[in-house]
Each structure stands twice: as structure tokens, then as C-alpha cells.
Amino acid sequence: MTDRTDTESTAAALRGLVGKLTLEQKVRLLTGADNWALHAEPAVGLRRIVLSDGPSGVRGESWDGRFTALNLPSATALAASWDPRIAYRYGAIIACEARRMGVDVILGPTINLHRSPLGGRHFETYSEDPLLTSQLAAAFVRGVQDGGVGATPKHYVANDAETDRFTVDNRIGERALRELYLAAFEDTVAGERPWMVMSAYNSVNGTTMSEHPLLAEPLCGEWGFDGVVVSDWWAVRSTEPAALARQDLVMPGPEGPWGDRLTEAVREGRVPEEAVDEKVLRILRLAVRVGALEGFAPAVAAPPAGEDGPALAREVAAAGTVLVCNSGELPWPATGLRSVAVIGHLGFLPRTQGGGSATVEPDRAVSPLEGLRAALPGTRVDWHLGALAQRGIAPFAGTDLTDPVSGRPGVRLVCRGADGTVILDEHRRDANLARMGSARLAHTATVEVTTRYLPARSGRVRIGVAGAGTLRLLIDGTELLREELVHTGEEFGGGLVSPPHASVPVEPAAGEPLDITVHLDLPPRQGPDSGVTLVAGLDLDTGTPDAEIAAAAAAARDADAALVVVGTGPEVESEGFDRTTLVLPGRQDDLVRAVAAANPRTVVAVNAGAPVLLPWRDDAAAVLLTWFGGQEFGHALADVLLGAVEPGGRLPTTWPADEADVPVLSTTPAVGRLPYDEGIRIGYRAWLESGAEPAYPFGHGLGYTTWDPPTAEIPAELAAGDDLLLTAGLRNTGERRGKQVVQAYLSRPAGEVDRPVRWLAGHVTVTAGPGQTATAGLRIPARAFQHWDGAWHTEPGDYRVHLGFSSADLAVTGTVRIR
Secondary structure, rough: OOOOOOOOHHHHHHHHHHHHHHHHHHHHHHOOOOOEEEEHHHOOOEEEEEEEEOOOOOOOOOOOOOOOOOOOHHHHHHHHHHHHHHHHHHHHHHHHHHHHHHOOOOEEEEEEOOOOOOOOHHHHHHOOOOOHHHHHHHHHHHHHHHHHOOOOOEOOOOOOOOOOOOEEEEEOHHHHHHHHHHHHHHHHHHOOOOOOEEEEOOEEEEEHHHHHHOOOOOOOOOOOOEEEEEEOOOOOOOOOOHOOOOEEOOOOOOOOOOHHHHHHHHHOOOOHHHHHHHHHHHHHHHHHHHEEEOOOOOOOOOOEEEEHHHHHHHHHHHHEEEEEEOOOOOOOOOOOOOOEEEEHHHOOOOOOOOEEOOOOOOOEEEOOOHHHHHHHOOOOEEEEEEOOOOOEEEEEOOOEOOOOOOOOOOOOEEOOOOHHHHHHEEEEEEOOOOOOOOOHHOOOEEEEEEEOOOOOOOOOEEEEEEEOOOEEEEEOOOOEEEEOOOOOOEOOOOOOOOOEEEEEEEEOOOOOOOEEEEEEEEEOEEEEOOOOOOEEOOOOOOOOOHHHHHHHHHHHHHEEEEEEEEEEEOOOOOOOOOOOOOOOOOOHHHHHHHHHHHHOEEEEEOOOOOOOOOOOOOOEEEEEOOOOOOHHHEEEEEEOOOOOOOOOOOOOOOOOHHHHHHHOOOOOEEEEEEEOOOOEEEEEEEEHHOOOOOEEOOOOEEEOEEEEOOOOOOOOOEEEOOOEEEEEEEEEOOOOOOOEEEEEEEEOOOOHHHHHHHOEEEEEEEEOOOOEEEEEEEEEEEHEEEOOOOOOEEEEEEEEEEEEEEOOOOOOEEEEEEE
């Protein structure tokens, strides 16, 4: 879409506004007004501009769960679709959510690379390949900004892990930096002109990113970026070096290293005022684009209404589900199954999103159990724990709760100061109060939650609370639990990651309500936004691990088919830390083996945002990788299991069979440095070089039909600098309509330039009915043939073009000579 604000007359008018401001007014605009907004400036008609985290949903300005938002599947799920058209729609619905919540700019997409599968934020980024990443990110940004909302590609650049992310110095060769890490941003920035870019915490080759020359070149010069460079939160740690760089905006505010110190530096001649003026000009340009500056028309006059958000979340989850193996078990028939055993912690309480700044609070999240029960109304679908994916409390939610004050479904939350004064008294929709850290609760000493809980079934359960402080739990007026809970782990966004918990056994009767009261006296806090967390609900850890696994296996033996849902928890995949192992938490591997032995019709769904080891993969009848599937996860999974929808995903990253085989694994710096010694060989490129066999290769994925190998006529010669345009043909040889992703890779069998064994050069998604042949244009850009050596060069000679369905399944090969 053409940016209507990008005119010479607009630029001249904005420079005139900059000239009306004093130095103090200008400098004030360069640091945030608070955690999530930029300052207003009435002198020039500038209103407040609101930013929000938003890679997979728009949270808005609050961390404390008061406001609900659409919870889309994780970025890895979106990337597994391999479909820029879906990425565009994903971005467009993000824009709709942003407008609904009064947000002007969303902080996303996250387009760092999957350098190591241990990266804690792996789920929030797209792929190990820069081409796939850049194409999906570009479509996402286009969808957001066509909706009149700014997008912010992040984190520029090489923020590929979380360990020591504030201080790590990533040492990267120039060629790898250009061909991989900068390439992931290039198409998005140069082609889609995002209105913001976020600079990263880390250093690259000795310079922290908020001061780095890479902000000028290639970002602004070669790529033509004219937007605002915003810092990651608290990333700017200097006055003059950052101000002299292309860094424009310090977040959060109002405190920071600029302010009065920058004003003084300008007055003393250490920072030119012209540099400040240019930064203010770019902020005013952003204001025009989002409609925040009086007298100027915004970039998008009439944003589109958008589509149904939950329906899109369901579609994306299915489109990104990867069927990695299938013995013919799937799809299950929509009729004929008398009973299905749903097994696993995550079958009842799934992981729909990753931890950290990407977190939102949806109105609801559909579990696999709920999804299958809705899809199979005539089938007995029962749930069995089997094994914990994580320790903790499954929060009370839904219509089985009643706020005793308002009578509405939910709970009553009361916060009091040390003298007993009521600071807050409000209705909340559920008992998942995981992020109450907020300036409005700065003086809270005690948190109290009350609700009336209506059990759906009789039998022994454990009711518990997670949080930090002195806990008292009362049921029907009787104190059943008093305990000191001490938190020693991570805090993020006003919440405690993996808070301590305690629980007690009770034996409710179905339909007989329990009055539940929780008191939590808080420990001393470090600041107004430090962790205040309280989660009340059921503790699923009710028996010994061996007994739970045995009971699950027995249930599977008695059922027609079994679905085991395994995966990770928030203490495993989150912003703020990296993983230490690829092994599934707890006894989940033992659970799968036991259930598969008990019932040969066992299907496993892997509810993890990043690769995990699957040592039992050959024992299961089918394995689905579902990522973090968003709020409609259960419905989407049922759609795939029953064949209503094709499992449309292909792997955007390699899944290893053994941790020891992973060619690039470590995310831990040594003496502050993390060397990227692998150069241009990460992901499947490194796997191909090593010769090790992964569990499932990059690009792999099955469907419910079969296909002939693709066909394409490859020209004998091509001029250097030209794109290679192919027409791919593909015949569906099965009995169902299906989807396939035709992937094109290049290799250079001879030449003086060091090259990977092969590298992704293009891809296209096709669909066809049974017996039909589909054709589609497949473009291999000229850049795919090039390498970096101080500039982009194309080595003349023969290149092989490989076509197929994964990095390891390339049945068609031809040769093109670059002249």
C-alpha cells in the first residue's frame, strides 16, 4: 500500500513543527511518557501514541489481566504454514485488535533466527532460515500497516537467545551477519517500510545495538528505513553514544539516560541539535502515519473491518499443524469411534502461547478435551492426567465460579494496604491473577480473592494457590491451609514465572457449591511493577507418577483410540531465559510409551513452541506437532484429527533426534562473548554439513493425500542479477483434496566461494483435488544466487536447482548456468 504521508510537502510541514519546539520539548519527546506510551505535545497538536506488545496478540497497556485479547497461535505455528497469505491475514487481525484496544503501534513481528533450539524465545520467532523468515515477516507487517497500525520488526539484530541478553556480545562474521541475520530483516524493511524497528539488547562485535553503526547502514541508508528506531525496554544505557547513533526513542519512560543529560550534551556541543531534530522529525512522521497529529491525514484513511478473530486463530492453528508421521491412523472417522481417551496434563490445560512479553489474556482457551468433545458429541471422551507437564495450579475459570458480590461468573478481588485500607475492589473473570504487578497496586500489602465454586463432578481433588507471601486458604469458612510461599525464580512483566504453590485435598460433591477465600500477605516488593501473583484453582498433581501413568494406560486400553498431549510449560519456554535441555519435562516420555503399548491407535500431539526430543516417535500411530496453538487450539486439533481440515504445516525448523547431534546448540556466553563460529551454517545447513540425521528435517510435513514429485522446466542459462522464474506443476495422486509446499533449494557443486550443501531459494503453496494437477509460479530471487564479500556478488557458473518437499526430499534436480 502506498503511504499517503510520504510526500515532500508533509516533510516540510513536519520540519516546521520541529522548529516551533524548544530544545527541552524536543528532548522530552525522545523518551517514553511511561511503560507503553510516548509523550503528547499540545504545542504542535501531538497526542499520546500508544505502543503494545503484539507478536501473537495485542495486550494493550496493562499486564494485570483486566483486559482480554485475541490469543493467536505462536509465530512458529504461523511459520509452519509456509504461507505469506496467511501471515498477511494474521497481521491484519492484529491491526484490528490494536485499533479496538486503542493501540497505535504493535511491537512485532519477532524475526530473529532459530540459531539454537535451546533459545527461550524460539516460539516467538519464525524459522532457522532467513528467506522463509523474511517473506512471512514482510507479509505480517504489510497486513498490520494496511490496517493503519504501525509494525515494529524486532530485535535488530542477532538477539537469537536470552542468556545474558542485556550484556552478551555476539561475535559474528560479516558474511554470516549479512547473509543470515540481517537478511531476515531486509525484505521486510526495504519492501514494506515498517513505521518502527526495535533495537536489541545485545552487542554485535563489541558495540551494543542501541549505539551500533548497523542502525545507519544498512538499515537506513541501503534499505531506506525512515521510521523510528525504538529501544527494547531499558536497552539504552548511554547518553551521547546512543544519541549520536540512529537510535530515536528510549523506552520505557519517563526516566532514562537521555532527558536532562541529553539537553546538557546538546547545549555543550557534544551532541548536535540537528541530530535531535531528525529524531523528533521521525517521531512526528510516525504520529502522522497513525493519525496522532492534528492537521494531518493518517496513512490509512479507512482501515478494513477485518475478519472473525477466533475463526482465523482456528484456521492458523490447523494450517501450522505438522503431521510428521502417520501409519494410516489419521484422519479418524467422524463417526464410529465409541470412546477416545484424552491423556496428558496439556490435554486438559494446554499451552496456547509462550511466556514473556508475547503473553495475552484470551476470553477463553479451548483444550483438546473440549475440542474433541464438541466434535464428537456421540462419543465418550474422557480425560486422564497421566503425567504432569509442569507443576502448578490450573486456575478456576468459567461458569462454575460466582463472584459473591456481583453475582457474575468469576471472582471478587480485594487489595488492601498495610493499614487495612481498601485499595482495589473489583470483579475478575477468573482466578488466574498471574500479573497484578501494577502502579495502581504499589501500596498493596494483602490480596484477597473470594468465589463460590460449583464442582462439576464428585470425588477427591486438591484445591490450591500459587503466589508468593503468607497464604491462607479457607473453604466454607474453615481454614484448611496456612503456609509461607517463597519465590526464588524469574519475574517478568509484573508476574512471577513458575510461582511456588500449595494445595490441600478436598472431596466435593457434584453440584454442591464451595465458598472459597484466599488471603495472601505479600512479601516486601522491589517496586510498583514487581511481581504480585495469585492463582487459585486445582492442583492436578493428585497421585504418584507411576500410578497416574498406569491409570492412563488402563484408560487407553479400554478406549477405541487415545490422544496423548505432551509438551512444555512456562518455566521451559519464555522470554528471559533459555532452555537447558530438549527433553520433555517430567514423566511425559514414559507416559507416551505406556499408552502406545496399551493401545496401537495412539496419536500424540506435541504442544510445544520449539523442538523437543521424541524418543517414542516410532511407537505412536501418528504424531502431530501443534506448537502453541492459540485460544482455539482444541477446536483446530479436533479439525485435523477428524480430517475436517488438512494438517497444513511444514517444519520451519529442524527437529533433532538426539541433543548430541544438534550442530549449533549452545546459547551460553563465555566471558561475555558468544561466538557464532558456525558462520553461514545454521539450522538445516549445519545438519546437512554434519551428516547427522535429525528426527524430522526442515520443510518436512505430511498430509492426508499423496503427490507426484513436482515438475518444472529449468532454463539452461540466466543472466546474473535476474530472478529465476519457474512454473511448478504438481499432481495430487490421492483420494482427498490436499495442500503441498513445493520447496526450491540451490547448491553450487563447484566454485571458489564457500557455500552450504544447499540453501532454500524459494517456495510456493499449492492445493489440488484428488487426481488434479496444480500449477503455480515459483520465483527464485537473484539474491539467492549471491554471496556477501564487502558487497553482493554473483559467482558465475553452474548452480543446481532442487525441487521437492523438504530439505531432505528433493526428487527433481536441474542445472542453470549464471553468466
